[in-house]
Structure formats: structure tokens, C-alpha cells
Amino acid sequence: MSETQATTAIIWFRNDLRLSDNAALLKACQHQNVVPIYVFDENAARKLGAAKRLWLHFALKELILNLRAMGTELILRAGDEKTVLINVIEQCNAKAVYWNRRYEPDAIATDKELKSTLKNQNITVESFSGHLLHEPTQLTTKSGTPFRVFTPFWKTLDSTIEVQAPYPAPTSIPQVPNELDSLNLAELKLLPTNPDWSGGILDRFTPGESAAYTILDAYLQNDVANYKEQRDFPALDATSKLSPYLTFGEISPRQIWHASENVSGAQPFRRQLAWRDFSYHLLFHNPGLEEVNFNNAFDGFQWDKNDELLQIWQKGQTGYPIVDAGMRELWQTGYMHNRVRMIVASFLTKHLLIDWREGEKWFWDTLVDADPANNTAGWQWVAGSGADASPYYRIFNPIIQGKKFDEDGEYVKTYLPELKDLDAKYIHAPWETPDDVLKSISLELGKDYPKPIIDHSFARNRALQVYDQMKQAA
Numbered sequence: 001m002s003e004t005q006a007t008t009a010i011i012w013f014r015n016d017l018r019l020s021d022n023a024a025l026l027k028a029c030q031h032q033n034v035v036p037i038y039v040f041d042e043n044a045a046r047k048l049g050a051a052k053r054l055w056l057h058f059a060l061k062e063l064i065l066n067l068r069a070m071g072t073e074l075i076l077r078a079g080d081e082k083t084v085l086i087n088v089i090e091q092c093n094a095k096a097v098y099w100n101r102r103y104e105p106d107a108i109a110t111d112k113e114l115k116s117t118l119k120n121q122n123i124t125v126e127s128f129s130g131h132l133l134h135e136p137t138q139l140t141t142k143s144g145t146p147f148r149v150f151t152p153f154w155k156t157l158d159s160t161i162e163v164q165a166p167y168p169a170p171t172s173i174p175q176v177p178n179e180l181d182s183l184n185l186a187e188l189k190l191l192p193t194n195p196d197w198s199g200g201i202l203d204r205f206t207p208g209e210s211a212a213y214t215i216l217d218a219y220l221q222n223d224v225a226n227y228k229e230q231r232d233f234p235a236l237d238a239t240s241k242l243s244p245y246l247t248f249g250e251i252s253p254r255q256i257w258h259a260s261e262n263v264s265g266a267q268p269f270r271r272q273l274a275w276r277d278f279s280y281h282l283l284f285h286n287p288g289l290e291e292v293n294f295n296n297a298f299d300g301f302q303w304d305k306n307d308e309l310l311q312i313w314q315k316g317q318t319g320y321p322i323v324d325a326g327m328r329e330l331w332q333t334g335y336m337h338n339r340v341r342m343i344v345a346s347f348l349t350k351h352l353l354i355d356w357r358e359g360e361k362w363f364w365d366t367l368v369d370a371d372p373a374n375n376t377a378g379w380q381w382v383a384g385s386g387a388d389a390s391p392y393y394r395i396f397n398p399i400i401q402g403k404k405f406d407e408d409g410e411y412v413k414t415y416l417p418e419l420k421d422l423d424a425k426y427i428h429a430p431w432e433t434p435d436d437v438l439k440s441i442s443l444e445l446g447k448d449y450p451k452p453i454i455d456h457s458f459a460r461n462r463a464l465q466v467y468d469q470m471k472q473a474a
């Protein structure tokens with residue numbers, strides 16, 4: 001442990017809303033005074049979606065309490081990140097600023113600019129890793145280029161990267177040096193009002209660092225052994241649901257990696273965690289991926305600009321139960337199971353031929369785990385335009401997917417109560433139900449639940465044709 005420096009340091013919290021495994025915080029604690037700050041930038045290049053704003057409120061609430069338990073206060077400010085930070089540095093006469101790295105192109109640009117401005121003013125600036133298992137510059141293929149395919153990426157990561165052991169939380173945090181203005185959390189206006197739709201999300205999740213550790217412990221003890229066999233079945237609570245905590249940094253991937261190291265059956269789960277690093281690796285080496293096709297053969301693709309169909313998909317009214325259940329799970333709870341994310345994304349891009357960017361935007365606004373790298377990579381993977389993407393001819397059949405992964409319709413019935421009395425035999429293709437059966441359960445298709453908005457075989461053939469044309473033109 002190095003000697004305490006008789007100066008003030010700022011720890012700038014961003015997507016690392018935790019006290020444990022926070023290298024920047026530990027470094028700041030080597031100063032006599034520490035100013036913990038969070039800046040909410042309403043006009044950031046990519047505004048937070050509504051579901052993430054809600055989550056942020058509660059994640060900050062816990063961070064404030066955890067810091068208070070250590071005898072200090074989080075300084076909350078709003079505005080342009082650079083301007084606010086420079087202001088606070090002047091107000092508290094800070095001599096050093098520490099942060100954990102971000103990897104989205106806009107954030108990298110902001111951080112670089114700040115670093116050079118502050119260094120010119122003789123202020124120490126140091127950044128640390130903590131959001132990923134590895135730094136995106138650390139791994140290359142044998143020919144020295146960034147990876148484009150997951151399996152070799154994973155093999156290299158697993159065999160060559162020594163993932164840093166998590167750092168402990170500080171035992172104490174030095175005081176803020178003088179009175180600094182801070183907003184109240186409520187003044188950030190992160191919570192929905194009129195209507196307040198937060199109930200569905202808060203019934204399902206408890207944001208915050210301590211909840212993340214509780215979930216991880218329970219998951220590793222009780223569930224991870226069945227991950228490989230059960231992770232594709234949405235009715236089973238078989239995945240960790242740690243994604244929103246990772247996105248906000250209430251837990252770090254290193255903590256998950258090390259906690260799961262010697263746990264029997266955990267390797268498939270750790271492999272999945274590495275997909276997250278792969279998404280960041282792609283984004284880092286291909287900035288702009290949330291807008292630009294990874295495979296530029298898709299640049300001339302003729303997407304159908306159809307707002308009416310887009311809204312039907314968003315509301316979960318397509319008439320395909322597994323698609324509609326997923327979209328309603330998302331709307332109600334801010335989350336959707338991974339298998340179902342693939343099904344609904346395939347439906348939008350291949351059945352409806354609607355641009356993957358429209359789906360990505362909707363997920364961005366409604367997911368509590370909306371992540372700049374994972375969301376983009378997920379959408380591009382399903383659309384076929386991404387790295388290591390699902391081939392263009394892979395068009396998920398929503399009926400077969402439903403029968404395979406939700407055989408009894410348990411998941412579908414959770415989110416589509418209007419189908420609760422429908423026999424499992426018909427649950428994934430209600431239009432095939434004989435009239436007398438529909439009558440006996442008082443279910444009228446087209447009124448209580450929609451008829452399919454498009455015929456599956458027609459949609460499949462049309463998608464194949466359009467994708468073929470694109471390939472020939474490329």
C-alpha cells in the first residue's frame with residue numbers, strides 16, 4: 001500500500017456503480033480527501049432508455065447508501081460530463097481524477113479529450129479496467145488482427161488471459177474536503193410518472209450491488225450446474241439474470257469469473273459471459289456498430305419501412321404466441337429470455353423484413369440490461385449482418401421454436417393470459433385450433449387474441465428470396 005497523498009482526488013463513477021472490485025476507487029482512497037461523483041448527462045450521444053433510467057435511480061440510491069455507510073457522500077451533478085467534471089475539479093482543488101474505462105466510441109472520445117485537457121493542467125488522470133474480463137486490445141488472432149469469430153476468441157481468452165482477481169472494497173473512504181453542491185437523486189427525474197410503470201420491473205428485480213452478490217451466490221449454489229441443459233427454456237428460471245447488474249457495473253465480470261472458477265458445471269456459463277467480452281471486442285474495433293452493418297453486403301438491403309407492423313411487433317400482437325409473449329415480457333418486466341430475444345429478433349428482421357436497427361432501438365428503450373455492445377451484437381447476429389452471424393437462411397420458425405422450448409406453453413401463458421385455457425397442443429399455433437374447441441374455452445381469434453399477421457411459409461420464402469438477391473448484388 002503506497003503512502004497517503006496530501007491532496008484531493010476524484011473518483012468518477014460511470015458504469016461501475018459498486019464499491020468492490022473498483023480499482024479507480026481504491027486508487028482515489030490513497031489521497032487525503034476523496035470526492036465520489038456521478039454525472040448524469042441527459043444529452044449524452046445515446047440517451048438512456050426509459051427502463052435503464054429507472055434502474056439507474058435505484059442503483060444510485062444503493063451506491064449513495066453504501067458510500068454513506070463509509071462516512072462519505074456521493075456528489076450528484078447533471079449536465080455535460082466534461083464541463084461538470086472540470087467544474088468540480090476547480091471547486092475542490094482536486095489534483096487527481098480516477099475512473100474505470102468505458103468502451104463505447106462516444107465515451108472513449110469524451111474520456112480521451114478530458115484526459116488530455118486535465119493533463120495539460122497538471123492534474124493526474126488514471127483509468128483502470130473493470131468492465132470486462134480483458135481489455136479489447138489484449139487479444140488478437142494469430143495474424144495480429146481483431147477476432148471476428150467467437151469460438152477462437154473464446155479459446156484464446158480462456159487459455160491465455162489471466163483474469164485479474166477482484167479487488168476488495170476499501171475499508172474506509174476519506175472525506176469530501178469541503179461543502180460541494182449535490183443534487184438530490186429525485187432531482188435527476190429518473191423515475192417514470194404518469195403512468196408509473198415501474199411495478200413490473202421492480203417486482204422482478206432488485207437493483208443494487210448487494211442484490212447482485214446475493215443473486216450470484218444463490219445462482220452458483222443452486223442453478224449453474226443445470227445451465228447447459230436448461231438455459232434455452234424460458235419457463236425455467238435457469239439463467240442468472242445478472243445482465244442488468246453487469247451493464248451498470250453493480251457487479252464486475254471478474255467477480256463472476258472468479259466466483260465461478262471451481263464450480264462444477266459452470267464452464268458453459270463462463271463461456272456465455274465471454275460473449276459479452278466478444279461483443280465489446282467487436283464494438284471497440286468497429287466503432288459505429290449500433291448503426292452500421294458489420295457485414296457491408298447488407299448496406300443495400302431493402303428493409304421494409306412499415307411503422308404499423310413495427311408497432312404490432314412492439315406490442316406483442318403478431319398472432320405468434322412465442323413472439324408475443326417475449327415482447328410482452330419485455331414490456332412488463334424490462335427483460336426477455338435470450339432464446340426468445342433471438343426468436344423475436346428473427347421475426348422482425350426476417351418475417352417482417354424490418355431493419356434490425358428498429359429492433360435494436362426498441363430494446364434499447366425497454367430493456368433494463370440494454371447494453372451498447374451486447375444489444376448491437378445480438379441484433380446484428382440474428383439479422384445476419386453481424387460478426388460470426390447466424391447465416392441468412394436461418395429463419396427461426398416461431399411455431400417449432402415454441403414447441404421445442406416451451407412445450408407446455410407455460411412461458412407463453414404467463415404473458416398471454418388470454419390463452420391460458422388453450423391446450424398445449426395448439427398453444428403455439430392457435431389458428432389451428434378447431435372451432436368447437438375455441439368455442440368451448442370462449443376464445444375468439446381476431447378478437448381476444450390476434451390471427452397471425454403473416455403466414456410463416458410465405459414469410460420464410462420471401463426472406464430467402466430477398467436475402468438471395470442481396471447476396472447476388474454484393
Ligand SMILES: Cc1cc2nc3c(=O)[nH]c(=O)nc-3n(C[C@H](O)[C@H](O)[C@H](O)COP(=O)(O)OP(=O)(O)OC[C@H]3O[C@@H](n4cnc5c(N)ncnc54)[C@H](O)[C@@H]3O)c2cc1C
Binds near residue numbers: 242274363378
Ligand atoms: C437480439 C438480442 C439482443 C440482446 N441485447 C442484449 C443487451 O442489450 N444486453 C445484454 O446484456 N445482453 C443482450 N443480449 C444477450 C443475452 O440475451 C442476455 O445477455 C441474456 O439474456 C441476459 O440474461 P442472463 O443475465 O440471465 O444471462 P446468463 O445466461 O445468465 O449469462 C450470464 C451473462 O453472460 C452474458 N451473456 C449471456 N448471453 C450472452 C449473449 N448471447 N451475448 C452477449 N453476452 C451474453 C450476459 O452479460 C449475461 O448476464 C441480446 C441478445 C439478443 C439475441
